[in-house]
Amino acid sequence: MIQNVNLWLLTALALSSFQSAHAQNPFITNQFTADPTARVFGGRVYVYPSHDIQATPGHGRAGWFVMEDYHVFSSANLTDWTDHGVIVTQNKVPWVKPDSYAMWAPDCVQRNGKYYFYFPATPQDTTGGRGFRIGVAVADKPTGPFVPQPAPIANVRGIDPNVFIDQDGQAYLYWSQGNIYGAKLKANMLELAEEPHTLGELPTKGLKEGPYVFERKGIYYLTYPHVANKTERLEYATSSSPLGPFTVRGVMMDESPTGCWTNHHSLLQLNKQWYLFYHHNDLSPKFDKNRSVRIDSLSFAADGSIRKVTPTLRGVGLTDARQKIQLDRYSRLSTQGAAIAFLDTANTFRGWKTVFAGNQGWVQYNGVAFGAQKLKTVMLRGMSAAGATLQIRLDNAAGPVVAEITVPKGSAWQEVKAPMRAFRPGTHALYVAPKPTSSAAAAVEVDWVRFE
Numbered sequence: 330m331i332q333n334v335n336l337w338l339l340t341a342l343a344l345s346s347f348q349s350a351h352a353q354n355p356f357i358t359n360q361f362t363a364d365p366t367a368r369v370f371g372g373r374v375y376v377y378p379s380h381d382i383q384a385t386p387g388h389g390r391a392g393w394f395v396m397e398d399y400h401v402f403s404s405a406n407l408t409d410w411t412d413h414g415v416i417v418t419q420n421k422v423p424w425v426k427p428d429s430y431a432m433w434a435p436d437c438v439q440r441n442g443k444y445y446f447y448f449p450a451t452p453q454d455t456t457g458g459r460g461f462r463i464g465v466a467v468a469d470k471p472t473g474p475f476v477p478q479p480a481p482i483a484n485v486r487g488i489d490p491n492v493f494i495d496q497d498g499q500a501y502l503y504w505s506q507g508n509i510y511g512a513k514l515k516a517n518m519l520e521l522a523e524e525p526h527t528l529g530e531l532p533t534k535g536l537k538e539g540p541y542v543f544e545r546k547g548i549y550y551l552t553y554p555h556v557a558n559k560t561e562r563l564e565y566a567t568s569s570s571p572l573g574p575f576t577v578r579g580v581m582m583d584e585s586p587t588g589c590w591t592n593h594h595s596l597l598q599l600n601k602q603w604y605l606f607y608h609h610n611d612l613s614p615k616f617d618k619n620r621s622v623r624i625d626s627l628s629f630a631a632d633g634s635i636r637k638v639t640p641t642l643r644g645v646g647l648t649d650a651r652q653k654i655q656l657d658r659y660s661r662l663s664t665q666g667a668a669i670a671f672l673d674t675a676n677t678f679r680g681w682k683t684v685f686a687g688n689q690g691w692v693q694y695n696g697v698a699f700g701a702q703k704l705k706t707v708m709l710r711g712m713s714a715a716g717a718t719l720q721i722r723l724d725n726a727a728g729p730v731v732a733e734i735t736v737p738k739g740s741a742w743q744e745v746k747a748p749m750r751a752f753r754p755g756t757h758a759l760y761v762a763p764k765p766t767s768s769a770a771a772a773v774e775v776d777w778v779r780f781e
């Protein structure tokens with residue numbers, strides 16, 4: 330089915346500069362990112378993730394999470410993302426142990442024109458006990474500069490801060506440390522207004538962490554990763570009040586089929602569509618502590634229950650036909666004759682390719698915006714040892730062939746072009762497959778396709 334698109338996305342796409350095309354999952358590919366908290370400030374989406382890095386001698390613990398700073402990313406359309414750079418770093422927070430590399434999952438909220446960034450870290454001063462504390466940094470803009478408070482929040486020990494501001498203006502801080510805790514915040518957003526509550530109606534077996542609370546139609550949703558079996562899955566509970574009592578409702582996202590041990594999420598509603606931001610280890614399949622953030626659409630049933638989200642590579646939003654369309658972030662892929670591989674296994678940040686092995690393979694990529702202005706040419710980056718011709722159809726296997734494009738014989742990547750046979754305005758899926766031949770089609774690899 331063609332990607333669900335709303336008018337807002339179409340407008341935003343039309344207005345955007347199309348400088349980059351990262352609508353697909355993962356949507357940040359210039360670094361490892363995890364634990365995404367997404368917020369809308371002034372009509373723009375901001376994502377505050379953790380920033381995983383690799384341990385090097387003397388910098389972080391090998392085989393574990395290594396995080397020294399936070400970046401913030403923003404987008405007007407969930408398709409084109411801007412990295413605004415580092416906003417908080419472990420060496421510049423007065424209370425944080427500078428070589429702890431433990432800047433775990435953060436959150437950021439806006440209140441009275443100020444932006445409050447909440448983050449967990451290891452303190453220098455452990456006289457009150459070992460373990461994580463939670464601090465705040467304050468800015469006038471969502472991208473900073475953020476000024477860290479001199480000390481962590483009193484009476485809070487743990488990780489994964491999340492702040493919810495109710496419609497009556499009361500703000501609540503949630504966090505985890507074995508259990509999930511919550512407490513009212515003072516109006517200054519920097520101190521607890523009461524003793525922490527343990528949100529005790531949640532599962533007692535298996536780790537719970539990463540709370541994210543929101544309200545919809547008078548129902549308060551407490552969502553959290555929980556290890557019910559082997560790895561974390563995303564679950565939720567509901568209540569008629571922000572601090573419970575909560576009733577466990579079910580699973581929003583199953584355990585990762587590929588074994589990424591953590592998951593961590595946030596939810597966002599934008600122009601009537603809900604989205605789930607979460608993470609997976611796409612760019613580091615062999616080491617699940619180098620993660621990457623993803624987005625997929627989410628919906629509610631009439632009774633307020635959350636429909637389970639199936640993770641996709643395609644993600645959300647439209648892809649402009651004039652941008653490089655990464656078919657490897659597919660909507661559908663044939664079970665035989667087509668596969669996805671890294672372009673360069675030594676540098677996964679270079680992305681993926683689609684590998685067609687014969688006549689049976691095909692790939693479908695939904696939500697390509699062709700616009701109204703006629704496009705005449707298809708460009709493709711491909712490689713084929715024996716040479717091969719691909720057919721590009723619109724919508725599905727039965728759709729019209731809009732181009733046939735030949736990748737000449739060769740052992741290097743080539744950018745080839747072909748005329749478009751037909752132009753259909755609007756939004757379509759692309760369906761790409763080797764041109765049927767009487768003998769087995771030669772293998773061909775595709776990095777991207779675009780139109781001009």
Ligand code: FUB
Nearest residue numbers: 379433434538539591593
């Ligand atoms: O990113 C470090 C930790 O992994 C987070 O704080 C947890 O929620 C889990 O995602």
